[in-house]
Amino acid sequence: MDKIFESLQGGLIVSCQALEGEPLFGSEIMAKLARAAKLGGAVGIRANTPVDIAAIKAEVPELPLFGLWKVVVPGFDEVYITPRLREAVAVAEAGAEIIAIDATLRPHPEGTTAELIQAIKHTTGRLVLADIDNEAAALAAIEAGADAISTTLSGYTPDSPQFPGPDLELVARLAARKLPVPLFAEGRIHSPEDARAALDAGAFAVIVGGAITRPAQITERFARALR
Numbered sequence: 001m002d003k004i005f006e007s008l009q010g011g012l013i014v015s016c017q018a019l020e021g022e023p024l025f026g027s028e029i030m031a032k033l034a035r036a037a038k039l040g041g042a043v044g045i046r047a048n049t050p051v052d053i054a055a056i057k058a059e060v061p062e063l064p065l066f067g068l069w070k071v072v073v074p075g076f077d078e079v080y081i082t083p084r085l086r087e088a089v090a091v092a093e094a095g096a097e098i099i100a101i102d103a104t105l106r107p108h109p110e111g112t113t114a115e116l117i118q119a120i121k122h123t124t125g126r127l128v129l130a131d132i133d134n135e136a137a138a139l140a141a142i143e144a145g146a147d148a149i150s151t152t153l154s155g156y157t158p159d160s161p162q163f164p165g166p167d168l169e170l171v172a173r174l175a176a177r178k179l180p181v182p183l184f185a186e187g188r189i190h191s192p193e194d195a196r197a198a199l200d201a202g203a204f205a206v207i208v209g210g211a212i213t214r215p216a217q218i219t220e221r222f223a224r225a226l227r
């Protein structure tokens with residue numbers, strides 16, 4: 001296993017993302033969130049866009065960074081997490097050690113998912129994290145050479161179950177297969193208990209976003225509980 005992944009085992013990776021239009025949008029703020037995450041014990045960061053990645057790398061250079069770039073390519077609107085080689089190259093150049101991509105089996109703008117994984121590895125030499133929605137996508141990504149798997153997209157595609165909590169069943173099913181690469185649990189992990197349950201289900205490490213870094217989402221859950 002790559003040394004970078006060894007440093008993440010059993011730990012918490014915090015996704016620091018805000019899209020344009022969200023109150024916390026801006027690289028400076030994302031860098032501060034990453035610093036706060038480090039203070040709280042995060043072992044890695046996940047971030048969107050080359051500018052945010054560069055700002056976070058400058059702020060917490062010691063934390064491995066999972067980089068992605070959400071871009072909508074006309075005709076392929078649903079595949080928006082690092083959909084093409086050019087976005088992956090920009091993410092690598094910005095300083096991410098690991099490049100996260102949409103590794104679902106849906107049509108991609110530049111050939112198959114497997115071809116994208118291979119092109120990114122060949123061109124950037126970086127590790128590739130395959131964001132998958134189900135078991136078939138995970139197995140295909142590993143076959144294509146992905147260095148790690150994350151359950152990021154379960155719940156967001158027609159080929160995955162839709163429910164409000166994390167897909168720990170998918171984590172458990174993948175863990176039972178004893179995959180040759182690290183398995184990250186990600187998506188709608190809303191509490192420390194969810195995170196613990198993901199590790200207990202067999203995840204290698206856990207990636208949490210909104211429950212830590214999207215205050216509007218956190219507030220909404222509290223407000224809803226009071227209604």
Ligand SMILES: CC(=O)N[C@H](C=O)[C@@H](O)[C@H](O)[C@H](O)COP(=O)(O)O
Binds near residue numbers: 152153208211
């Ligand atoms: C589906 C999709 O686009 N997921 C994105 C992937 O980078 C992010 O918007 C999520 O915040 C991230 O996956 C972490 O998940 P959660 O915020 O649920 O803890």
